[in-house]
Amino acid sequence: MRDWPEKKLGFGLMRLPKLADGNFDMEQVCQMADAFLANGFTYFDTAFVYEGSEEAFRKAVVERHPRESFTIASKLAGWRLKEGFGPEEMLAETMSRMGVDYIDYYLLHSLQESHGTIYEDYGCWEFINRKKEEGVLKHIGFSFHGSPEYLEQLLQLHPEVEFVQLQINYADWDNASICSRRNYEICEKYGKSVIVMEPVKGGLLANVIPEARKVFDEADPNASSASFALRYAASLPAVKVVLSGMSLMSQMEDNLNIFADFKPLSDTEKEIVNRAANVILSSKTVPCTSCRYCVDGCPMGIVIPRVFTFYNMLQSFGEHVRPHSLYKELVEGGAGRAADCIQCGQCEGVCPQHISIIEKLQDASAVLDV
Numbered sequence: 001m002r003d004w005p006e007k008k009l010g011f012g013l014m015r016l017p018k019l020a021d022g023n024f025d026m027e028q029v030c031q032m033a034d035a036f037l038a039n040g041f042t043y044f045d046t047a048f049v050y051e052g053s054e055e056a057f058r059k060a061v062v063e064r065h066p067r068e069s070f071t072i073a074s075k076l077a078g079w080r081l082k083e084g085f086g087p088e089e090m091l092a093e094t095m096s097r098m099g100v101d102y103i104d105y106y107l108l109h110s111l112q113e114s115h116g117t118i119y120e121d122y123g124c125w126e127f128i129n130r131k132k133e134e135g136v137l138k139h140i141g142f143s144f145h146g147s148p149e150y151l152e153q154l155l156q157l158h159p160e161v162e163f164v165q166l167q168i169n170y171a172d173w174d175n176a177s178i179c180s181r182r183n184y185e186i187c188e189k190y191g192k193s194v195i196v197m198e199p200v201k202g203g204l205l206a207n208v209i210p211e212a213r214k215v216f217d218e219a220d221p222n223a224s225s226a227s228f229a230l231r232y233a234a235s236l237p238a239v240k241v242v243l244s245g246m247s248l249m250s251q252m253e254d255n256l257n258i259f260a261d262f263k264p265l266s267d268t269e270k271e272i273v274n275r276a277a278n279v280i281l282s283s284k285t286v287p288c289t290s291c292r293y294c295v296d297g298c299p300m301g302i303v304i305p306r307v308f309t310f311y312n313m314l315q316s317f318g319e320h321v322r323p324h325s326l327y328k329e330l331v332e333g334g335a336g337r338a339a340d341c342i343q344c345g346q347c348e349g350v351c352p353q354h355i356s357i358i359e360k361l362q363d364a365s366a367v368l369d370v
């Protein structure tokens with residue numbers, strides 16, 4: 001498939017900067033989008049379920065830049081079809097929010113075994129094929145959080161799929177639940193292009209624990225930790241775009257520098273990254289990416305990703321970063337405590353990182369609920 005951007009960085013619109021009142025900081029979003037486009041980058045990524053993101057994209061990009069200067073990816077959320085939308089209505093809503101009359105890259109969102117046959121039940125595969133024939137969708141694919149066996153099955157059943165979006169980063173490469181390596185190798189086997197999501201694992205690999213940072217310092221003390229993670233993902237030959245969910249202009253500037261004159265990791269740098277990965281994987285931190293998929297369904301109101309953030313802060317940096325005070329503020333604001341977990345299992349069923357949340361909350365409770 002042609003039509004991939006020349007430069008591999010994609011602007012993920014899932015974590016846009018916000019103001020104190022909770023609204024998007026549109027001034028900063030516009031500045032970030034302008035800098036991205038001015039430096040020759042083109043690929044933006046959003047989704048029906050990224051609240052307010054499709055509208056923010058319209059305001060920052062569609063209404064301010066020529067249509068041919070950018071490409072946009074968005075996603076059809078199968079699990080929201082139960083709420084009375086058909087796929088046609090969901091796509092129409094996405095296009096209306098974004099103010100576009102075609103979509104460059106359209107994905108079925110988050111395929112995994114636990115979503116069952118929802119995309120088949122609602123005729124989504126036939127739907128995206130038809131919309132591609134009509135020219136409304138230029139390229140079709142899916143994002144994936146399941147097992148290698150399921151991925152292979154899907155690619156055999158749907159040879160029309162042009163690309164797959166996978167979670168790939170050096171910490172998850174050989175992870176037995178995420179299976180970055182095996183899923184990537186299946187895409188290569190079937191000749192599919194790969195889009196990378198979570199290359200810095202929701203920010204965890206941008207702020208690595210001090211022991212891992214020491215390893216990176218040996219290679220280049222001036223290179224950010226995020227740069228090693230992004231270059232790792234972008235060095236894989238089938239990878240066409242690496243998404244970075246940027247929240248700050250400083251992150252945008254760092255990423256633009258990394259990808260302006262992209263250099264794949266050398267063999268020495270790969271060895272450095274592998275060593276850092278081993279250090280991170282042997283630490284006690286919880287690999288939560290703060291996607292928040294688990295939050296709304298918790299009957300005890302536990303803001304699980306925040307609890308894990310404070311737990312990780314404590315593990316990595318100790319007391320001086322104030323994890324106990326921040327946790328206290330969270331609980332005093334009305335959130336449930338880690339100790340309130342009733343082990344209903346709702347959260348573990350929806351966690352794309354396959355974290356043993358109940359067990360990890362017990363670890364967190366032991367040090368935070370004191």
Ligand code: SF4
Pocket residue numbers: 297298299300301302304340341342343344345346347348357358361
């Ligand atoms: S298992 Fe615990 S944390 Fe998870 S949803 Fe249930 S009560 Fe909340």
Ligand code: SF4
Pocket residue numbers: 287288289290291292293294295304305350351352353354355357
């Ligand atoms: S679903 Fe998993 S990765 Fe996402 S916020 Fe919850 S614990 Fe973290």
